[in-house]
Amino acid sequence: VKAIALAVAVASVMSGAPRELRFAMAGDPRTFDPLHAEESHSEMVRYLTGGVLLRVNRATGKVEPELAESYQITEGGRTIQFRLRAGLKFSDGSPLTSADVTRTLTRALDPKEASPIGDTFRSAEGDPMVRAASPLEIAVRYRLPKPDLDRLFDSLAIAPAAMAKLPATAGPFHVTEYRAGQYVRLERNPNYWKRDPNGRPLPLVDSIRIDIQQNHDIELERFLRRDLQVINKLEPEGFDRVQQQMPGAAKSLGASLDSEFLWFNEAPVKSLPEWKLRWFRSTAFRHAVSLAIQRDDLARLAYRGHAHPASGPISPANRFWFNAALKPLPANPQRALQLLAGDGFSFQSGVLRDRDGHAVEFSLITNSGNRPRERMAQLIQQDLARIGVKINIVPLEFGALIERIAKTLDYESALLGFANVEEDPVEQMNVWISSGAQHAWWPRQKTPATAWEARIDALEKQQASSPDRAARKKAMDEVQAIAVEQEPIIYLLNPDYLYAVAPGLKGLQPSAAPPQILWNVEWLRLE
């Protein structure tokens, strides 16, 4: 049997059989227009097909020229000038010039387009001016310095003038077939500009088939049957199973950019009794809850050892922006009770009561169907019972959960996670600015409720407008320190990034930043 398999393999190599990479994603891409890719499935297709001027190398964190041969940031971070490579073409053979870049960016910024990419390029002082000096030269100019100006262009895929249903692309692949609910087929772009050091045209695989598969268990089964070659994101249970059945195929990259956390509702809403609001607004109370939670157990039991206790808002996987002075809080229920006693709480007969005699009991909402998170809630329930706090776990359907935490604010505490797709902290700004719609514990404040929130507002604005990366880092370090000191959000875990790769797939350079293992897709090869 082995001899036959070997013969088939040799024959397929000799005959130049098509090399197809196969993986699954959980849903259909909503669009193939790169300027309207908003949800993760469209973004995945955009990443694999879109040609960008500059690419952030996920392995080194450095910005590298792609369609742009060179670039220059001038005027103290207000202007970026690009020079395109000569002879660039879209997958349909039409030339790619500065006019395409100008048109793409203008389209992205057009309010009528409502492009999510446009937000990345907007600025409080107005939209940038885009000017093509020649067919190969473009300049983008802002009124005030724009932080990390070059990195913004990592997400801007240059679109052709005519947007067909399956548009031409300038990236390594282009979409050739799409069957809703079944699969998306990508084929190599014959006009892709990049070559390997031996002058061979990239990409190294001929096609990619992305199956639409909602059920992760089925995705896992298909991977184990070698029907798929990659699982881009594995659940902890799946990781253990792949390890058992296909040793070496399951891999962990350590802590991901994602975080799991809980927070209390501190907004003055009618549904929240005055005494509960007093608990939730007490820093000592929040610290005590944080101290009572055994983060090591959450990582070991809820994530089967595939997570790390979190130390703050930014994961250690985000090497540049993480404040390395912060450490995960070790559990200390005794210290928690001392803090509570200092804040007027009393612990008697296993029940914690506030100074007015109210037993401390609150509900914790979370989204149903997320196994690790549901396990976390049960562990937290028992941890808090040790300091006399009773929590009622309420798993809610995701839509109902969002309705409560974002609109009606009818909840007491929530357990959720944040899937970071960008390393830059600007992405989390809406969570930390007191007027932000996602300012979890009290959204849309007219003026900051506390002095420390006002300080965070100032630091966030400072980091979002400074072109100096070191100054931005200093501001973000202080934001992280305040967040840990005040704990409006109690950070619990950073889940590990787990993935699975079939043994024959080579050339991977996995990264914690999306699209984690496929970011250098043009270099992947099947052996």
Next chain:
Amino acid sequence: MRRLQWIAAVLLLAILAAALTAPLLAPYHYDRQFRDAPDAPPGAQFPLGADSLGRDRFSRLLYGTAISLLLAPAAALVSIALALVIAVAGALGRRGMENTVSGVITIALSLPWIFLFLILRAELPLNTGPALSLVATFALMGVAGFAGPARVFTASIRSLRESGWLLQARAAGTDPLRIAWVHGWPWLRSLALAQFRVLIPVYILSEAGLGLLGLGVPEPLPSWGNLLQELQHPGVVRSNPWVLAPLGLLVLVMVCLEMLADERAVQA
């Protein structure tokens, strides 16, 4: 009663007794976590092993059996009672009433009841205790499940009403109440029993499915439904075959109920 029926009755009683005395029989409380023994294999400490949070599966099975064995049949009973009332009202009322009942049943059958459960869970006060949430879920399940049996009963009553022997009884001047009690009810009772038996496992499994949407028996309360959720993941079954214990118990209870129901049908 035949020997097999005796065995079924004894087994059912034993299971029910064990479930009802769970606080005495179970080695541990259902939510006690042994965090140093997650996924422990069966042994002296954990007869059926421990789950991923180190909770004793045997203790959880005993407590869960009590919840499922009492509440799934209770919900089935609500459905059957509601279905009988509606079907009889439709059959005995005027022509318009019969059409109305038929319409109500058709609409109920076509309604996406899952949304009602979602609304229920979303509207229940967040600090509703697990016990109340549990009762509300099964009560709604009972109400939501009336339409299927009601359609069967309606069709059956219609055929009964048009049967020759009933016409004969009416022509002979037999009291309508007597006709209903002596001729109608035994006919309907066997149908109701069959529907009741069908609905119990349906409700147990529905509760497991609802659990995925956060609508079933709330953790840490155990039930057959949320214990069966572990079976969704083939890997877990392969590495921990003892997670099949709730399924085994469910099958055993259903077989016993089937045997007893047969006996009752024979007697009827």
